[in-house]
Amino acid sequence: MSKIVGIDLGTTFSVIAYLNDLGKAEIAPNYENNQKTLASVVYIDEPNKKVLVGEKALNSFKAEPKKVVQAVKREMERECVWSTLKGEFIDKNTADVGDDEYTPAQISSLILKKLSEFNEGTKKVIVTVPAMFAETARRATSDAVKLAGLELIDLINEPTAAILHYASIPDIDVSGKIMVFDLGGGTFDVSIADVNHTEIDMITSRGDKNLGGHDFDNFISEEISKDYEKQKGQSLSEQDQRTLLPLAEKIKKALSFKKETSEFIDGPAGPHEFKLTRDQFNEMIKLKLTQIKMLMEEALEKKNIKTNEIDQILLVGGSTRIPAVVDLITEFMGKSPIRGVDVDESVALGAAIFAGLNTSSSDLSASQKKSLKDVKLSDVSNHYFGTGMLDWDEKLANHVVKNDILIPRDKKLPYSITKPYVTAYDGQESISCQVTQSEHEETDMEFVNVLKEAKLALPPNRKAGQPIDVTFTYDKSGRMNCEFIDINTSEKVILDLRPDSTLSPEEAELDFKID
Numbered sequence: 001m002s003k004i005v006g007i008d009l010g011t012t013f014s015v016i017a018y019l020n021d022l023g024k025a026e027i028a029p030n031y032e033n034n035q036k037t038l039a040s041v042v043y044i045d046e047p048n049k050k051v052l053v054g055e056k057a058l059n060s061f062k063a064e065p066k067k068v069v070q071a072v073k074r075e076m077e078r079e080c081v082w083s084t085l086k087g088e089f090i091d092k093n094t095a096d097v098g099d100d101e102y103t104p105a106q107i108s109s110l111i112l113k114k115l116s117e118f119n120e121g122t123k124k125v126i127v128t129v130p131a132m133f134a135e136t137a138r139r140a141t142s143d144a145v146k147l148a149g150l151e152l153i154d155l156i157n158e159p160t161a162a163i164l165h166y167a168s169i170p171d172i173d174v175s176g177k178i179m180v181f182d183l184g185g186g187t188f189d190v191s192i193a194d195v196n197h198t199e200i201d202m203i204t205s206r207g208d209k210n211l212g213g214h215d216f217d218n219f220i221s222e223e224i225s226k227d228y229e230k231q232k233g234q235s236l237s238e239q240d241q242r243t244l245l246p247l248a249e250k251i252k253k254a255l256s257f258k259k260e261t262s263e264f265i266d267g268p269a270g271p272h273e274f275k276l277t278r279d280q281f282n283e284m285i286k287l288k289l290t291q292i293k294m295l296m297e298e299a300l301e302k303k304n305i306k307t308n309e310i311d312q313i314l315l316v317g318g319s320t321r322i323p324a325v326v327d328l329i330t331e332f333m334g335k336s337p338i339r340g341v342d343v344d345e346s347v348a349l350g351a352a353i354f355a356g357l358n359t360s361s362s363d364l365s366a367s368q369k370k371s372l373k374d375v376k377l378s379d380v381s382n383h384y385f386g387t388g389m390l391d392w393d394e395k396l397a398n399h400v401v402k403n404d405i406l407i408p409r410d411k412k413l414p415y416s417i418t419k420p421y422v423t424a425y426d427g428q429e430s431i432s433c434q435v436t437q438s439e440h441e442e443t444d445m446e447f448v449n450v451l452k453e454a455k456l457a458l459p460p461n462r463k464a465g466q467p468i469d470v471t472f473t474y475d476k477s478g479r480m481n482c483e484f485i486d487i488n489t490s491e492k493v494i495l496d497l498r499p500d501s502t503l504s505p506e507e508a509e510l511d512f513k514i515d
């Protein structure tokens, strides 16, 4: 068994996988229900320090919705905490962080702890993240691993992992331009890669962090509320409404297999039978489908790729079971996606293969080595990265700070660039060294995220126009190192951006007993 395991830490479901002795990726099943997945749901009973993870936590939702944390992955990039008092995520700055509030990383660590129990001896892990995950979310994921008492070997982007898995299936010949279409519970991503059997070059990813199956559940649950009121003359209480989501999901899933379905809804005016047809459901999600189509268009257009140049389409994520989603892809792309591979498993299985690639060859069996022999992988930068630069503004007759991009989006990794700058004015005392991140090619500092900053002090009486070199180096795993050098003195500031732990003291490992 490979020493390193692969983990798909999903918004809705998480999966853990390993490379078996024959070099084939396998899921370590959930021993509680014999399923391959673990619901990414955590129940926290603060007063009794009791935690449930997975299906048991999900089942507690009806009775105690405020103790159940769902879709924590959506919060990973935010500065927020789960308030056990309020039963919701609140802004970290407005909260007085105490014993009863937990960061998304802390909550995710509980899911990781539970998952790692499915595979005995789990210690070193590869964790998958959406290609679009921001730096802060990557760091929070890394924190979660540490808080779970595990060691993060690397993060891998989910579409890359999915292709790695598909490319390893003997019956499927994955080659050419491949599109990975991933529609899960919380997010949508579309990625394109050049694949030559086991050589995988990612080209681009586009997506929406807030588009997925949960939205569809919300639409149905809103419809149920409206229908109940209309038919019964009384509205559902807030408590009743909260419990609608699991029912809505059940209805949605049923409509993937049949044309109409119904469920009984409890409420103040007695039970009511709510009916929904597949056509009505398709109408509800129409706008979301349009958004999905636009993102597919954007990914293709940005890379000048025509729909007919895509050779194969791979499906990932539970929401690709919705017939209207497959119809949309088939119609827009002019071909059907590949069928026959479980859309819930490929990301974790690909992560297990990547784990194998990261295992030293002395720890691999001969079969494992053989299965990994020809695999080559390259990824691209998922954002624009730049730095703040002083620029002379004629209109304002003053210097203004502008964002200057050093690493564009979709740049093949590893990548390194050195850009020469100069001091802006006589007597400048310091250089403000910044690393910025943005989804678009921004010059306005208002619209970028400053990931790190520091000051580089300059000697007194420095003249304008003296050289300052800035070097950004982005390695193949998405770690970045940024250097700002004063050429005359060789003084430099190094900003290291790694998805490494930034844990503050109050974010200690939780001593909860997990059930």
Ligand code: ADP
Pocket (backbone or CB within 6 Å): 009, 010, 011, 012, 013, 014, 183, 184, 185, 186, 187, 212, 213, 214, 249, 252, 253, 254, 256, 316, 317, 318, 319, 320, 321, 322, 343, 344
């Ligand atoms: P994530 O990667 O966000 O954890 P998954 O890929 O596991 O998500 O997908 C979970 C989503 O898939 C949920 O919203 C779930 O309701 C949805 N889903 C699962 N099965 C079906 C189905 N048969 N029909 C429609 N949606 C489904």
Ligand code: MG
Pocket (backbone or CB within 6 Å): 010, 011, 158, 184, 317, 347
């Ligand atoms: Mg997923």
